Amino acid sequence: MAYQQQMQSRYGHCDSYFVESHDDGIYAVRAEARERARAIARLQQRAMAEDLSKQTAEEYQEDIMDHMEHMESETLADVNSIDIQTEIQWFMRPYLLDFLVEAHAAFQLLPETLFLAVNLLDRYCSRRVVYKRHYQLVGCAALLIAAKYGDKKDRVPTVRELKSMCCSLYDDEMFTQMEWHVLQTLNWVIGHPTVDAFLQVALSEGQYDAEVEHMTLYIAEIALFHKEFVSTRPSVLARSALALARCVLSRVQAKPQDWAGAYDPQTVMSLSNHLYQPSQVLSRKYAHMHLSSVSATVDEFLQRQAQIARRAAAPPTPPTSAVLEETKAGADGNLTPHTPQKTHYGAVMQHGCLTPPITPENEQFGYGNMVKPQPIPPQMYPTTPTPDHPSNIHQHQAQYYMQHV
Template sequence: MTAEEYQEDILDHMEHMEAETMPDVNSIDIQTEIQWFMRPYLLDFLVEAHAAFQLLPETLFLAVNLLDRYCSRRVVYKRHYQLVGCAALLIAAKYGDRKERVPTVRELKSMCCSLYDDEMFTQMEWHVLQTLNWVIGHPTVDSFLQIALSEVTYDAEVEHMAWYISEIALFHKEFVSVRPSVLARSALALARCVLSRSQARQSEWAGTYDPVVVLNLSNHLYQPSQVLSRKYASMHLSAVSTTVEEFLQRQAQIARRNITPPTPPALENQKPDADGYLTPSTPQKSHYDAVMQHGCLTPPITPDNEFGASNFAKNVLPRLYPVTPTSAPQEAPQQQPQQYSYQPYLQPRLAQ
């Protein structure tokens, strides 16, 4: 039997194992000293150490998984957070990497600026293994990516882009609880979208990705870790971080083009009003340049106003200024003079 015939059984076992070895985000939330904002600083250190020792990609994913699983079960002090990360990287390298590339305690101590003694590294390594009951194996994102990429023709740029997106997800809390199988398919779908590659068919295992996870991953492409961006800017990793920056710039230009309304064309041969007089904003029949002596616009000559030809026939002079319309004056009724009758004045007689 070939490996393809065992692939379905292998996937079933890997998906079972990933469910058994997932960290608990709620338990990490109740840590008293370490906080989520400290995570990017520790991961920057682990990414640099991982690149310096030239370890395999799956070693980094396994080290972060061991770190999160330990923090889910033990109280970690802030001063020991980096020490736990170094112990997790050391265990992951011993578990799956080549022996000549496994870092020594002295090298890790030097990278930590001699903050911890040699015995502290050994004690923490032993304590992590005891806490996890010596269950180290964990199906990483990289292992699921290898299965998904085996179904199509190998494309190194797509693989490097999927690695880059998957490592960006390590820095954010919302992806800690996402299973590696789901994260691998979603990162691969986003990588193909960025590189304008054709997507996998829905009938294939790689084509059953989670669109919500793809959207969340795309939202975190704008501000990646500077350490991670420099790592994937090298040519042996296809300079995929530079490709992502160019892709985001093109998307921003398209978004601005769709949002910004077109600028209306400038009116040609538009003459300014004479003497800087501001015309009213009400609609006008036409534009007139004639201005009276006192600065008022000459009204248009139409048969309806007092400047029509009929007014000249009546010898009515036009008004210089518009006045408030009033009713026509009416003649007051003439009052009739009152007639008074004069009676002669009779002097009264005196009684005799």
């Protein structure tokens, strides 16, 4: 009671012992200053951690590269074992990879996740007989394992989402069983140095260029669709794709003494031969601005190369005297030579045969009896017309000149 009277005499009458204060603004400013100091401290700690990581990486860079090169040879798929599959064929591969590329983009997974998923798929097909109706299921299981292994946890697809993307062709238990079976078949060895991992090593040797990185990933993902690159080591593929990307973008190539400069010219030529008709799904993916629209850049590059090739293959210009005589003969009403017209095969023969093959109509991928496209008859692709030899042209011009003089 005495305490209550003392408080009332000091602060006045109040129904409660909690007294409002007018200094709340001061406490708010102090709390904001503390939060700002904590944020600055976190940034400083992160910068220190990055510096320590960089120093450690430089110290152990050689050991890391040796381990990566060892692991890439241990976890490489065998293309000859896939060849002996009884049901799945190579012409089915582009359809499955289109599905995986779309799923990978829909879940916004890391680039290395796609390369790891395709590696797991190929390694499983190298060791187990895969039925045609389960081919897509194996691809989904490989994508799920790869996402769990190295991607962000909040972006890992769920079984329900994969089931929805497969139009409910498989039950929930089938995804779980296939995931377990893939891991058992591969002896739980998931770690595989991907093309993206080696690409980051190559890009760290010079100044970072986002367009070069996106172009290299585009070329490397094109290689996933083709059989000849299944057994190619990721280190070789990364350096070769990087060299081709710098060539397309007119960038300076790496020095021969650098790790990125030791690319394989034969692999570069093979990659360049597959730039003409990429997957439409892949082309649309890399047409976005956040990926530097590199697919459009490749199309423009190929158009320039085609124009250069046409100019180089043009027949030589006839002599000036023969041109004058032909012009004179044309004025007299006689027939004059005309520019040869393109045949209706020009659109087909511009970049070679159509690949991948056209999807059979009224067929769902991975289900039902898929019909392998019949080979196109040879008469659909006539031989390239060979222009007359220059000596023959000059001989005809001489005969024409003698008849009209």
